[in-house]
Amino acid sequence: MKISQDRVIGWVLLAVAFSALSSLALITTFIFKEGVPIILKQGVGNFLFSNDWYPGEGKFGILAMIVGSLFVTLGAMFIGAIFGFGCAIVLTQFCPRRLVSIIKPAIELLAGIPSVVYGSIGVVILVPFIRDYLGGPGLSVLAASIVLGIMVLPTVTSISVDALQAVPRAYREGSIALGATQWQTTWMVVLKAARSGLVAAFILGMGRAVGETMAVIMVAGNTLEIPLGLTSPVRTLTSNIALEMGYASGAHRQALFATGVVLFVIIMVLNTIALAVSHSKAAGGRR
Amino acid sequence: MAPHERKTRLSDLALLGVVLALTALGGCRSQKQRTVNLVGSTSVQPFAELLAQEYQSRHPELNVEVQGGGSTAGIQALENGIAEIGMSSRSLTEAEKAKGLVPIAIARDGLAIVVHPSNGVTGLSRQQIQSIFSGLITNWRQVGGSDMPIRPITREEGSGTREEFIKRVMGKVRVSRGALVQESNGAVKELVRGDPGAIGYMSLGLVGGELKVLAVDGVEPSVEGIAQGKYPLAREFLFVRHGELSSDAQAFVDFVLSDDAQHLLESEGLVRTK
Numbered sequence: 204m205k206i207s208q209d210r211v212i213g214w215v216l217l218a219v220a221f222s223a224l225s226s227l228a229l230i231t232t233f234i235f236k237e238g239v240p241i242i243l244k245q246g247v248g249n250f251l252f253s254n255d256w257y258p259g260e261g262k263f264g265i266l267a268m269i270v271g272s273l274f275v276t277l278g279a280m281f282i283g284a285i286f287g288f289g290c291a292i293v294l295t296q297f298c299p300r301r302l303v304s305i306i307k308p309a310i311e312l313l314a315g316i317p318s319v320v321y322g323s324i325g326v327v328i329l330v331p332f333i334r335d336y337l338g339g340p341g342l343s344v345l346a347a348s349i350v351l352g353i354m355v356l357p358t359v360t361s362i363s364v365d366a367l368q369a370v371p372r373a374y375r376e377g378s379i380a381l382g383a384t385q386w387q388t389t390w391m392v393v394l395k396a397a398r399s400g401l402v403a404a405f406i407l408g409m410g411r412a413v414g415e416t417m418a419v420i421m422v423a424g425n426t427l428e429i430p431l432g433l434t435s436p437v438r439t440l441t442s443n444i445a446l447e448m449g450y451a452s453g454a455h456r457q458a459l460f461a462t463g464v465v466l467f468v469i470i471m472v473l474n475t476i477a478l479a480v481s482h483s484k485a486a487g488g489r490r
Numbered sequence: 491m492a493p494h495e496r497k498t499r500l501s502d503l504a505l506l507g508v509v510l511a512l513t514a515l516g517g518c519r520s521q522k523q524r525t526v527n528l529v530g531s532t533s534v535q536p537f538a539e540l541l542a543q544e545y546q547s548r549h550p551e552l553n554v555e556v557q558g559g560g561s562t563a564g565i566q567a568l569e570n571g572i573a574e575i576g577m578s579s580r581s582l583t584e585a586e587k588a589k590g591l592v593p594i595a596i597a598r599d600g601l602a603i604v605v606h607p608s609n610g611v612t613g614l615s616r617q618q619i620q621s622i623f624s625g626l627i628t629n630w631r632q633v634g635g636s637d638m639p640i641r642p643i644t645r646e647e648g649s650g651t652r653e654e655f656i657k658r659v660m661g662k663v664r665v666s667r668g669a670l671v672q673e674s675n676g677a678v679k680e681l682v683r684g685d686p687g688a689i690g691y692m693s694l695g696l697v698g699g700e701l702k703v704l705a706v707d708g709v710e711p712s713v714e715g716i717a718q719g720k721y722p723l724a725r726e727f728l729f730v731r732h733g734e735l736s737s738d739a740q741a742f743v744d745f746v747l748s749d750d751a752q753h754l755l756e757s758e759g760l761v762r763t764k
Binding site: 258 | 559560561562563566641646647648649664667668669670671672673677680681684685687688
């Protein structure tokens, strides 16, 4: 009786698990089926390395958006890494436990704020500030980077905290016993030992930054020009899809799916690197 | 062990029962309440919502649902049978007419060229607007304003407002790649409100009091200018039907074309159809 019940539950759970997997497979096949033909038709080089995005004339080149995504993501990770790693180091090495129990949940709370809210705050406060003090239209690489940098903080911080906490206590104790100060211990021992975990945190944060859409549409300006500086407006791959998908039909729609294919490949590569790095850490630990 | 087990089963059953009952209730409700779906242009949407509200206060038995998404999205929804009435802020293409889509003009609107209130320029010709949006004119000084870079703001590809603007102002000339792209009338308004160098185009009915509206070819975009056909950037707001309308939808359309509803639209800044 009991065994058969276990078995039934096992089957049900298996089915549930596979339905999640199959939705991933479905999404993948679908965007590739919709997107790849138009890339081949346009020519891979023309699609990836041309800056002519004129859907009305059947010209689809996404160079400006690839560069745009790259700039915005790098900017976001610059901010996200400095603050995220900084936070993680303070929380794990220098902070009284009481304070940690306040700061850490507060940072994790950032992840729960909807991206539209980040976008609105960006539009109302950040954009006018940049326009008035740095010039340009305000909607810019900088605005998008700052907003995204804050949005990736919870990802970067919480994964780095885990990585730093996973460093064996003996390493720290050994280092301090040898006469190193607390900072020397952190810098030379703990960070080195946790390096692969920190890299994984960085890359997962990057994946989040590449994929974010709503907040970016609101603060980036969405021009089709390749951005030339921090105050230039910019369009990212995700905003291109979200801006135009509502209306698009025919080849235009396919080209947006093709944009999705490029995005998919970028994020897959990032995630694979993150996985590989964190696995190599596990292997290193065993050695 | 056994009684405990039975207890959990009972509570599970009860939960299932509640869920089923709720679902059934939901089903009943939607059956009793008849619904007309409108999908389309974000320019028409606020006015359609107002009309739906007014209609429902008179006929509570009919539920009128209004969704945005854009003119082209609305027309697609209509073709797919998701919407019963499409809303469009651009005229139908020949291909769309050939598919059996029929436009019903519900009001006229102007495409307003808007700038920051501090801007000294009061009017532009269509030629000048074209040069600004194509990137030939880049400083307000070149059109009689102060020395300040011009930042044109356009709408996203496929927006009905953008298509009307392209048709009436740009013609075959491309909008500059450097133009900022915003995805709604509201976003254009917000940006122009804060940026002294900005110029954008949006539905006249939605401008409000905070922006400066420019005269085009010397004609102010007033209700009279549009009604008399003098304002060059006037356009029609359309409901679109595909085949015959249901009696409920027809009743709503009749209401929209009635004197009362047209008067309501007029008080909101649009111009009546006739």
